[in-house]
Amino acid sequence: MDVTSTVWFWPMTAVIQIEGLRKTFRGLRGGARVALDGFDMTVEAGQIHGFLGPNGSGKTTTLRTLLGLVRADSGHMSILGQPAPDALPEVAPRVGAIVESPQFFGNFTGRRTLRLLARAGGVPAERVEAVLAQVGLRDRGNERVKAYSLGMKQRLAVASALLKRPELLILDEPANGLDPAGIREMRDLMRELSSAGITVLVSSHILGEIQLICDHVTIISRGQRVTTGPVSAVLSGFDKGEYRVRVGDLARAAEVLTTAGLPVTKNDDHLVVADVGDAAWISEQLGQRGMWVSELTPLTPDLESVFLQLTGTTPEPGAPRQVDEVVKPGTIDLGEQP
């Protein structure tokens, strides 16, 4: 069955609300690691919400805690308006989730795996064929799971999450192991689900995908929220009004623009000019002086550069970064960040 045939209408309310979530993992030998340190997140109905963070920042712990697999030390959570994890048994039929790479029983076929899950969850068996087709496994459903590639297992995982016709879909690294075509199919699937009214919370390291798919984003680092809001707003907060300028006489052009009060960075074959309010002004100023602009391109920040800057994880040549070498939230000036 096509998910677009069923449409849910949602008022703009918080589907996921997390406040002050704390979790410390303690080892048997007394060691302790703070995974979540007062983390906050809100996901509104109908959003495709990206959840980003470096390795070990607390993404999976957050999702596991939200889904009742990990017990929080403190904080408040609600899911679909119900307190979590206490009300999870009531809301679970409305929530589809995959957490990291789910393991399935290798000797079962994909189809049997889904049928058993459907039986355990009281879902009609007809849904199995629908979701198998939806994730592209219809013709491979009778093969044993242990014969599946990583990408096929990932598709099976997504199929299992879709079985329940969820109102909320929580996907942890759904593109993990997928080939380029599979990544695009996953992107299309999420858009399709979103257009059907399903709220999607997706965690991923493929930032280009997140930027393409998601309308909202939350970034976590060292167990704390770094920033959150619409993707466009997060990106615009880092938009310095920079333009790449190519012109015949770079030195003279740089002098003109600097004299006009604009910060200019000179590169081998182009200039980067910041604080540009109106691009036409650059063209006009240089043209009046006989310098004809061959390229004038706005340099808008992408999610990857914003992520690396916010989390302090920008790689430096010759200096391998350790997993926990991230910037503590609050030490970066976020300016007008939402």
Added chain:
Amino acid sequence: MNLALAELSRLVARRFVQLMAVLLIAAFGVTMATTVAGSHQPTTAEWERAEREVQLTQARLEQFRQECEQRRVSRTFCDGYLEREPRVEDYLFGVFVFSHEITDLLYFMIAFLALFAFLVAASFVGAELTSGGMTNLLLWRPQRATVLGTKLATVLAAVLAVSVVASVLYTAAFYAIAQATGVPGAVDAEFWGDLAVTVLRGIGLVLYAAAIGFGAATLGRHTAAALGLVATYTIVWEIGARIVFEVVETARPEQYMLSSYIAAWMDGELSFPERYLNDEYTLTWVHAGAVFAITLALIVGAAFATFRQRDLA
């Protein structure tokens, strides 16, 4: 109910369970084949010789009884000594006598079933905890006690069904062997009643083994944890502590050993000598039942209590 059926499907489809079932059938098959190979229908000559032996023995026993009474030894002692009348099958050699041997054969079957149940139950939860299958299930049914309880109930029900079927088939097969290549022996109503009690106790022991395996694997989050518990207990307590008890001359060392209670459970009661007294003490199936209940409560109870609280990977 849906969850239980799903769990049953998972249990039956497990390769390990299938392998254990094949080994179980193979072990029973080898036992039966050995029995058939070592038995034959008694010839007329063997039968007549056995009957003569019975008559001679009866005569000797009668003489013994008269001497016993003349020496004015207590009547109870004499009757006790003469309690069992000699039977023809006692003097048939190389012949499988069902009534003589089925109890020991059932003990063998129960031991094998207990091992089967322990390993299957431990792996059923241990493998799921290790692989993440349990996590996947909890995303669907976020009710930990229900999920774990259903899993335990499913494996116990499956073990019970296998044990009942195996016991019936096993007993029937040996009875058929006795009819074909041996002799059934004295199989009256009392005999069948005693045999039924032995089987019931055996099945109880098998279910106990399954629950302990399940609980230990849940506590240790791994199938190997259950095997480790058994190995550790056997080496440290049954062997190590037994030696220590001997050295310090503990009065009743057997009463601290689970193996004593297992034997008492199967036999109904079991007597051990008192170290410093010319007497003996007895452990009964009731004592054994109490010990089983306490160990079950400790291990399975702890498994459920920790599973409700623990973070799942």
